[in-house]
Amino acid sequence: MSTPRSRLAAWLWLTPLATLSAGLAHANEDAPFQLGEVRVSGSSANTPLDPTTRTLSAEDLARFDRNTVGQALNLLPGVTTATNMRNEQTLTVRGFDGRRTPLFLDGIPVYVPYDGQVDFGRFLTFDLAEIDVAKGFSSIAYGPNTMGGAINLVTRKPQKTLEANAQARVASGNERALTANVGTHQGLWYLQAGAATVSADGYRLASDFAPTPLEDGGQRNNADRQDSKLSLKLGLTPGGGNEYALGLSSQRGEKGQPPNVFPNAQPLNFWRWPSYDKNSLYLIADQHLTGDERLKVRWYKDSYDYQLTCFTNATYSIGRNCQFGTPAAPTFDLQDEVNGASFILESRRLSGHLLRLAYHRKTDTHDERTTGAVTTYRDRTVSYGLEDTLRLTDRLDLSLGVSRDEQTALTSGNYGQPADQAKTNAQVGLFYLLDNGTQLYGTLARKSRFPSIRERFSQQVGTQGGMLPGVANPNLGAESARHAEIGLRSTFDRWSLEAALFQARIQDSIQSVSFQQGNTTFGQLRNVGQAESKGVELSARYTTPALTTGAGYTYLDRRNIDTPTLPATDTPRNKVTLFADWLFTPGWRLVGSLEAENGRVVSRANSRTTYFTNGGFGLLNAKLVYEFSPGWRIEAGASNLTDHNHQLMDGLPLSGRTLFTQLSVRL
DSSP: OOOHHHHHHHHHHHHHHGGGOOSSOOOOTTOOOOOGGOOOOOTTOOOOTTTTEEEEHHHHHHTTTTBBHHHHTSSSSEEEEEEOOOOOOOEEEEEEEEEOOOOETTEEEEOTTTOOOOOGGBBTTTEEEEEEEEEEEGGGGSSSSSSSSEEEEEOOOOOOOOOEEEEEEEETTTEEEEEEEEEEEEESSSEEEEEEEEEEEEOBBBBBOOBTTTBSSSSSTTTEEEEEEEEEEEEEETOOOOOOEEEEEEEEEEEOOOOOOSOOOOOOOEEEEEEEEEEEOOOOOOOEEESSEEEEEEEEEEEEEEEEEESSSSSSSOOTTTTSOOOOOSSEEEEEEEEEEEEEEEEETTTTEEEEEEEEEEEEEEEEEEEEEEEEEEEEEEEEEEEEEEEEESSSSEEEEEEEEEEEEEEEEOOOOOEEEEEEEEEEEEEEEOOOEEEEEEEEEEEEOOOHHHHHOHHHHHHHHEEBBOOOOTTTEEEEEEEEEEEEEEEEEEEEEEEEEEEEEEEEEEEEEEEEEEEEEEEEEEEEEEEEEEOOOOOEEOOOEEEEEEEEEEEEEESSOOOOTTTOOOSEEEEEEEHHHHHHHEEEEEEEEEEEEEEEEEETTTTTEEEEOOOEEEEEEEEEEEEETTTEEEEEEETTTTTTOBBTTTTOOOOOOOOEEEEEEOO
């Protein structure tokens, strides 16, 4: 039976955009939308500064076939893919998860107001020019809640009269994907459009996976997915350095959620998501006020419509209430909305200074629908910021930043009026440029994060991951972290080198605490945790006309200070990435990569209070590329070439060997 989603997918397959195709992108052809970038800029208009931000280009995304944001970011040192108990793709940046290192699209925050999280596997990369990652030290222009840094997805901006690319792909698991972009720049205006559809019946487990009563091997149970996206950006460039852009995007998704393979797992969720949708509308303006001042404005409206259906059995035939586990209404609707704006006034009036004044304001709304009733929660968050970069000498820059963030609960369901909250953040960075182009830097930052609606008001609270009767904590406070980092970036001859040594101390970390009331044990989230994260990141790249090769290494040591016996979970102690891209004869290219890790501590599926160190593993990926005509390529390859059975959380095995082929063209 045809559904609206399947009709939408069919339409995308037939759209005229799909007659085009996307090969290995060239960085100079996929120009970033500069209004969407957020950087700590230099005091001179020609000084980019910001060596603390790491960037993945469109070329990187295509070279390694990173079709989702989660897959892409795992390439960077310090960033690690993880899996939550909902079996969604999550990330950590130096141990800070996606709630603490939030996602942005062209500088606009992207998150579900209810819990502050996103499934990074739902965000496609086909229409991106680059991904920027700031760790700890990040521009005040991002706004509030950047406790661990920020991840910014920067879209494309056309540079020519006509630009177009697209890609058709098939892969194991009956995966079918078609993506396309088309853009035009007409002097006074430009237009960028994109369309994508991706669907799969699931993914194949490794051949050495040991079957369990809930998973017999082969194709992973309840792992089907379908995602589609349409995006459109219209820009005006009337002259004088002014620019205005209106953007729209619509994502549609539905997915199964593969359950834990162990029958006694806690919790054991049999879930499906009939809808996983997001719509966005935003306006970005860059207006020059005088010769020295300019104003950048971002206005945005994001809406999220998620529907979760819960069951009690592996045949998905007996429904249960998604909130409280009782055999009642099996459908849970989440309808969330974010309305916000930011204003950045930038001035170069003072010699040797780049001064920024920032104001951010947003309202989060969460509507919870169960058995016909609607409960509404609404928060308002405001941030005032000041950032100044000073040119101390021809080679030395100093960056200073401070912000004041405030959170007010406007509507709190049946919980009365919680107290308002406020936090002050500050940071300083010192940047020195050597004669050979090597840049040395040192940064200090104090950042914070306000708790989400779910963390304050949900009565379904886990203690060490196990479900207990919950007690809401409407006055749950903010977390904070103090970051310190020293590092260098250097480019010489054919080499590019980066190194960083970092430490973060977390205070008032939100953790679940159990307590006794009568004969019942309850759980409640409280600000009781103190933790530390420290480590080193190294990367190197060597480039010739025929060969590009590189390596990255991360050492991460995390510990709980107040409860040393409680291990820090879901991040590896050591992570290594290696890659090579070899043009071995004209038209033919071989690309290979290795991603390896060890030392990841995870909790037992059947006892969320006991832990073990996950086995280390390495995933080998390879593909062969043939450019049979200028702009036209065909590729064939495999990820997890050795068919290694691996997991990031106990009982949630990931894909075995995946074979793929894809056809690409660029006009």
